[in-house]
Amino acid sequence: MVQNSLIKGTLNPIILRLLSERKRLYGYEITQLVKEISDGKIELTFGALYPILHKLEVDGVVKTESEVINNRNRIYYSLTETGKNTAKERVAELEDFVNTLRVLLKPNFGLEYAIAK
Amino acid sequence: MQSLNNKQIELIISDVEEARITFSHLADELIDHICCEVENEMNFGKNFDEAYDIIKQQTGSRVLQKIQENTHYLIDINYRRMKMTMKITGNISLAILGMATVMKLFHWPFSNILLMLGFAVLCLIFFPSAIYANYKEVKIKSSKILHLSVLIGGILFMVGVLFKVLHLFGAAFFLFSGWMILLFIFLPILLYVKLNESTSMRDKSIVMVGIIGLIIFELSTMFKVFHYKGAAMLMIVGSILLVTIFLPMFTYSKFKEIGKITGQYIYLLITAMFFILLSILLALNVSISVLDVFSNEEINSVKITSYLDQKNNKLYEDFRSKTDSVKVKYEHQVFAIQNRAEMASKLLDSIEIVLVMKSDNVDESTAKNHLKDINTIAGKVTTDNSIMIGERNNGLANLLKQKLSRFKEDLRTATASNQELSNNIENLINTSDVFLDNENQTWEQFMFQDKPTICSITVLKDIEKRVKMVESQTIQYINTLKK
Numbered sequence: 001m002v003q004n005s006l007i008k009g010t011l012n013p014i015i016l017r018l019l020s021e022r023k024r025l026y027g028y029e030i031t032q033l034v035k036e037i038s039d040g041k042i043e044l045t046f047g048a049l050y051p052i053l054h055k056l057e058v059d060g061v062v063k064t065e066s067e068v069i070n071n072r073n074r075i076y077y078s079l080t081e082t083g084k085n086t087a088k089e090r091v092a093e094l095e096d097f098v099n100t101l102r103v104l105l106k107p108n109f110g111l112e113y114a115i116a117k
Numbered sequence: 118m119q120s121l122n123n124k125q126i127e128l129i130i131s132d133v134e135e136a137r138i139t140f141s142h143l144a145d146e147l148i149d150h151i152c153c154e155v156e157n158e159m160n161f162g163k164n165f166d167e168a169y170d171i172i173k174q175q176t177g178s179r180v181l182q183k184i185q186e187n188t189h190y191l192i193d194i195n196y197r198r199m200k201m202t203m204k205i206t207g208n209i210s211l212a213i214l215g216m217a218t219v220m221k222l223f224h225w226p227f228s229n230i231l232l233m234l235g236f237a238v239l240c241l242i243f244f245p246s247a248i249y250a251n252y253k254e255v256k257i258k259s260s261k262i263l264h265l266s267v268l269i270g271g272i273l274f275m276v277g278v279l280f281k282v283l284h285l286f287g288a289a290f291f292l293f294s295g296w297m298i299l300l301f302i303f304l305p306i307l308l309y310v311k312l313n314e315s316t317s318m319r320d321k322s323i324v325m326v327g328i329i330g331l332i333i334f335e336l337s338t339m340f341k342v343f344h345y346k347g348a349a350m351l352m353i354v355g356s357i358l359l360v361t362i363f364l365p366m367f368t369y370s371k372f373k374e375i376g377k378i379t380g381q382y383i384y385l386l387i388t389a390m391f392f393i394l395l396s397i398l399l400a401l402n403v404s405i406s407v408l409d410v411f412s413n414e415e416i417n418s419v420k421i422t423s424y425l426d427q428k429n430n431k432l433y434e435d436f437r438s439k440t441d442s443v444k445v446k447y448e449h450q451v452f453a454i455q456n457r458a459e460m461a462s463k464l465l466d467s468i469e470i471v472l473v474m475k476s477d478n479v480d481e482s483t484a485k486n487h488l489k490d491i492n493t494i495a496g497k498v499t500t501d502n503s504i505m506i507g508e509r510n511n512g513l514a515n516l517l518k519q520k521l522s523r524f525k526e527d528l529r530t531a532t533a534s535n536q537e538l539s540n541n542i543e544n545l546i547n548t549s550d551v552f553l554d555n556e557n558q559t560w561e562q563f564m565f566q567d568k569p570t571i572c573s574i575t576v577l578k579d580i581e582k583r584v585k586m587v588e589s590q591t592i593q594y595i596n597t598l599k600k
Contacts, residue, residue, distance in 0.1 A: 047180065054143065064142065070121065070126075
């Protein structure tokens with residue numbers, strides 16, 4: 001399990017990334033996908049997920065459609081046109097951040113980094 | 118792949134509805150999410166009840182509400198600002214009011230300004246932002262009137278309390294209108310909304326008893342403050358409803374619902390305890406003990422006065438039996454003193470009657486009857502400055518001061534040869550101004566301003582006693598003089 005404080009800032013791009021891979025997803029599906037892909041290391045709680053999804057909807061990044069499945073309403077999320085660009089930007093940002101982290105965490109990073117330059 | 122039947126879904130829906138999730142399509146999502154989780158557990162061979170028990174532990178009402186709150190917080194910038202303002206100004210106003218109270222207790226300067234500042238922050242910033250935040254969280258029908266009425270009623274009420282504490286004009290108006298709005302608009306609507314919300318008969322009756330008990334209890338506090346009849350009866354009924362019926366019922370249902378006592382419940386219980394028990398204790402204790410002090414003091418004064426009356430009669434007789442030469446020399450002084458003392462007594466008596474007539478709204482003979490036992494005076498805590506102080510100090514207190522001054526002049530002439538006695542008289546009948554709270558107060562203000570009727574009566578009786586005392590001492594002194 002990864003510490004909550006580490007996951008916090010990365011949820012947004014993770015969700016956007018998943019939405020750009022699939023046409024549409026619903027809340028529970030997102031939590032399960034994250035769990036599955038990360039091999040159970042990252043657990044996205046529904047308490048963290050829904051506020052983010054709603055924020056994305058209000059910002060116009062994602063749109064929703066409602067469908068009745070198994071006698072209950074299911075809300076599907078998909079990226080809007082502008083959302084697709086936003087998703088790319090946010091994912092690129094995260095990748096950049098992860099690369100930076102990787103450099104920071106290497107032993108003797110300062111030396112190698114200087115030589116490579 | 119297991120899927121839930123309609124009945125099972127309905128159970129989950131009703132549980133989620135209890136959390137009152139109103140934001141956008143959040144409720145649908147939470148229901149769907151919980152259903153999926155339960156189905157997932159059932160896929161591992163559990164039956165519905167077992168599966169839902171496990172999931173329910175992570176999806177209680179409080180958790181769901183917290184999700185809605187977080188969503189609001191993330192999306193609504195106004196809501197975020199209001200929450201922030203609420204937190205900051207709540208602390209600030211509490212700190213200011215706490216400081217002001219301490220300063221007021223010690224009679225330090227600027228306490229009133231600080232008190233007003235604290236109330237201003239409380240009324241104008243904290244209270245509205247708290248209500249706005251709540252309004253955003255609970256979106257229900259007729260919630261506009263509900264929130265508006267508690268906002269206006271609450272502000273009026275708080276201003277009333279402030280004015281009452283500072284003895285400003287209009288306190289009664291603000292208190293009364295605030296109370297009216299809270300009691301007859303806010304609480305009934307709250308009752309209506311809560312009744313609509315609760316599903317079972319048990320919940321309905323709990324809400325009914327709780328809110329009606331609260332209305333009766335608040336009504337009794339209002340009656341008590343304004344001295345209407347029947348306050349005690351209302352208070353007994355209200356507190357019985359709240360303490361012996363509502364609280365146990367509420368506890369029982371909460372206990373059944375959650376299976377354990379939550380922090381929130383304990384918080385509610387403590388608040389209720391402070392609110393109900395302390396206000397009852399305060400109302401009863403203060404009024405009884407304070408009244409006892411007044412009535413004891415008054416009874417003593419009356420006793421001493423009547424004793425001195427007899428003694429003085431005896432002294433006047435003694436004087437009359439003196440030799441003619443002594444009588445001729447002091448007769449006019451003795452006569453003047455007797456005359457002035459009698460006038461002062463009469464004036465004091467009539468002031469008392471006027472005060473009781475005004476405060477109890479009765480005729481003269483009833484007022485005289487009430488004065489025989491001051492516990493029967495109804496206007497125990499009312500203050501009315503119009504009689505004693507009046508506008509620009511032209512009230513009865515000033516007249517009394519003038520009469521006492523003239524009386525004192527006569528005494529001074531008669532006792533000029535005895536400095537000790539003269540000083541003693543000056544001390545007993547002292548009508549000079551007083552320096553208090555860093556400001557000069559006239560004798561009239563010091564003795565009678567903002568004093569309840571019962572207190573003024575006690576003060577007047579005390580003055581009468583003092584008049585008799587100095588009269589007695591002076592005549593006694595004259596009797597010892599020789600030609």
